[in-house]
Amino acid sequence: MSLADPRLHGPAATETTMPTTTVPSPPSTKAPGGTGARRRRHHAEGLEAGKRSTRTLLWILLAAAMIFYGFPFLYLLFTSFKTPIDTIAVPPTILPKEWTLENYTNALGRSGVLASFINSAQTAIISTVLSLVLAVPAAYGITRYKTPSGRVFIMAALVTRMVPPVAIGIPLASMMSAAGLADTPIALSIAHTTISLPLSIWLMSSFFEAVPKDLEEAATVDGCSRLGALWRVVIPVVSGGIAVTAIFAFLASWNEFLFALLMTAVRSQTTPVVIANFQTQFGLDWGSMTALAAVYSIPVILLTLLLQRKIVAGMTLGAVKG
Amino acid sequence: MSTRKTINRFATIGGLCTAVALAATGCGAGGPTTSGSAASTVNVLVEAGGHAELTGVAEQCKKDAGIDVNFVELPYDGMFNRLSSEFSSGNVSFDVAALDSVWLPSFKDAVQPIDELFTDEAKKDIFPALVKEANVDGHFIGMPAWTNAEIILYRKDLFEDAANKSGFKAKYGYDLAAPTTWKQYTDISEFFTKDGMYGTDVKGGVETEWLAHVLQAGSPMILDENNNVVIDNDAHREALDFYTSLTKYAPPGAAQVDWAAAQNLFNQGKTAMTRFWAHAYRQIPKDAPVAGKVGAAPMIGGSAGVAGVPGPWYLSVPKATKNTDNAKKFVKCAYDYNSMGIESSLGLASRISAFEKYQDKAGYESFGPLIETLNGKATATRPATEKWQQIVDTVLVPLLQKAVAGGDSAALLADAKKQIQALLK
Structure with a gap:
């Protein structure tokens, strides 16, 4: 269970509001202040001290993990403010010697960058919508009907995750071209859906599993059809799970590179390809590359912050399953 | 709510989603033109x-x-x-x-x-x-x-420094100037390897420079005109031995040094000379410690004359x-x-005429050496085999990385020959 779990800390849990005297005491047969009471008090203090040290250890581990995961992004961010010579300093420095916004003006002033952002957003939104529209009914059907074919289907969905994207990327590009969809966001969205859909089905299945059947039955007794119960009762309950699934699907498309490389040209090139274009055979423009990467990170960071509550709720919803 | 109403609602939402998706696919934001369809x-x-x-x-x-x-x-x-x-x-x-x-x-x-x-x-x-x-x-x-071709870039300011000039002459018996022989290149590299600085770099991560040495020694690189693998001949071995001999005047970790690393080292003022693609001369950052202090010279020749790999x-x-x-x-x-x-x-x-038009202009001092290198009598392009990139990635670069780390040249080349023959089968 994570440190951020509301069931552990409560919605406004802080250091000071954490329960500190939760150890239940058996009824005492001895007078207060006697040896037994003292032993129990010592025992409680020992437990309390143990809890504190565990918490401290957990916080240290959390901080270490945050630094471990966050440092590359911070380094990217600092590099985006460095002068060209500073970005290639030997040995490298973490903080810029001289702060500059030149990399941002260079990166954002480059032709095609704005268009690539629009393409990325367009592709990610279409792909997310496609994933949810397909994954929600698929996962609902699998979890509620529990047929052998459903089990085969969900395993098959998992197997598709094991196929290397490059193996399907090239034929997919040919198929899209033959269908007249070459170099369009919809072609790339469909390709991205092949990545996010299996994960979405699995995620949504675990969220649907966590919803008691009784809820639907109660809704049916109250006059809802099965679809009505799904729409009015089940989906609101798993809305956190849908948010989690949506953000994973969005991220899968937003950050995807290989299909974008193979399937886009003039019209629908997305930003990851533009970022990669800063590395050329003649050198790597670290400053501009990191500046554009930093800007490209902003929407997903904002999205994550915006949906943070839903994500945490969704994750815990899946966690109580079984 | 009836099933029909629910279905209608789903159909409406689905329809809207489809409409949005289809509208969005009219064209991407990159431009309205369909690839290759508009005649002009x-x-x-x-x-x-x-x-x-x-x-x-x-x-x-x-x-x-x-x-x-x-x-x-x-x-x-x-x-x-x-x-x-x-x-x-x-x-x-x-x-x-x-x-x-x-x-x-x-x-x-x-x-x-x-x-x-x-x-x-x-x-x-x-x-x-x-x-x-x-x-x-x-x-x-x-x-x-x-x-493009590799030429010699060197620190003009260091070469023109009076103390360096006298010190070099006293030690080696001739004037310090842009090298025209590999012996001079080695001497100069040794001379400048001091006080945290290095005379040159050695790139274990790229193959072109070693191949240029092979051409300078008078052999076709890797394959002869009949596609026989000649990587184990004397010219390849001598070129490899010379290449690795410079590691003592180069920054440590030569096995991992590639173009980007070598360019950084030179632009940061860590190396006095580098053999590098000519375009780098004009790409030295204005705020680099070496900006305005760099000279350019043609690639050096061997027994077969000047040679570079374009x-x-x-x-x-x-x-x-x-x-x-x-x-x-x-x-x-x-x-x-x-x-x-x-x-x-x-x-x-x-075009030769394009380079010649600019070679005497300020800022284009690298063009003269580039033209000379590209016109070098032993200059040759890489073998015309479909497997070339595979040979480079799986055989040549690993070979160089082992060689600069102290591997035995003859054994490495013999092993590489077998690998290349297997790739070409």
Whole structure:
């Protein structure tokens, strides 16, 4: 269970509001202040001290993990403010010697960058919508009907995750071209859906599993059809799970590179390809590359912050399953 | 709520989603043109670093021939995959592709001959090694758009320093100047390896420099004219021994040093000399400690004379394009206005006349050494085999990395020979 779990800390849990005297005491047969009471008090203090040290250890581990995961992004961010010579300093420095916004003006002033952002957003939104529209009914059907074919289907969905994207990327590009969809966001969205859909089905299945059947039955007794119960009762309950699934699907498309490389040209090139274009055979423009990467990170960071509550709720919803 | 109402609601939402999706796919934000369909539009697939080279040409082509040019930029590492994918599918999203010279043999069957553009006059104005390389199986399949070669870049300020000059003369018995022999290069490297600085770099991560030494020693590189593997001959071994001998005057970790690392080391003032692609001379950052302090000299010759390995890019027209006429017009524009590439950030061209036009101008001091290197009698392009990139990645670079780390040259070369023979089977 994570440190951020509301069931552990409560919605406004802080250091000071954490329960500190939760150890239940058996009824005492001895007078207060006697040896037994003292032993129990010592025992409680020992437990309390143990809890504190565990918490401290957990916080240290959390901080270490945050630094471990966050440092590359911070380094990217600092590099985006460095002068060209500073970005290639030997040995490298973490903080810029001289702060500059030149990399941002260079990166954002480059032709095609704005268009690539629009393409990325367009592709990610279409792909997310496609994933949810397909994954929600698929996962609902699998979890509620529990047929052998459903089990085969969900395993098959998992197997598709094991196929290397490059193996399907090239034929997919040919198929899209033959269908007249070459170099369009919809072609790339469909390709991205092949990545996010299996994960979405699995995620949504675990969220649907966590919803008691009784809820639907109660809704049916109250006059809802099965679809009505799904729409009015089940989906609101798993809305956190849908948010989690949506953000994973969005991220899968937003950050995807290989299909974008193979399937886009003039019209629908997305930003990851533009970022990669800063590395050329003649050198790597670290400053501009990191500046554009930093800007490209902003929407997903904002999205994550915006949906943070839903994500945490969704994750815990899946966690109580079984 | 009835089932029908619910279904209606789902249908409405689904319909709206579909409508939004379809509206969104009308065209991407990158531009309204469908690849290759508009008769007056030419889509040019180009590696991101080469885009700037062709921008001026595209503007001129619009004025002269009324052709609009869309550039499809891709990173170098992904371009080969993209080309392979589109060529094999028979549907291409571009009308002209800028191809790295090492890819020409791989794609020779997917691109059209452009023999008519290689007039006698054109052949005289293109470096001989490039004319030879562009001709695959009797047809010219690519027009050189720009080329490059390794030259010597050195710290002019250090070479002109009075204390260094006297110290060097006292130690080696001759004047400190840009090296013209490998003996001088070694002496100078040794002299400047002090006080945290190094005389040169040794690049274990790239193969071109060692191959230039092979050419200078008088052998074809890796394969002879009959495609026999000659990597274990004396010239290759001597070249490798010399290459690794410089590691004691180079920064540690030579096995991992590639172009980017070597360029950084030189621009940071950590090395006194480097053998590097000529374009780097004009790309030294203005705020670099070495800015304005760098001199350029031709690549040094060996027993066979001066030799470098050119790094040209060719413009080719795919057989699958439906826009052949305009594609060829663009290639002709690129040849006619080749010198415009020199004004770009990369600052390269492919025609001898274009380089000569600029070589005496301030800021283009690297062009004289570049022309001399490209015209070197032993200068040669890489072997025309489809397996070349694979040979480089799986055999040559690992070989160099082991060699600069102290491996036995003869044994490594013998082993490499077997590997290359297996690849070519």
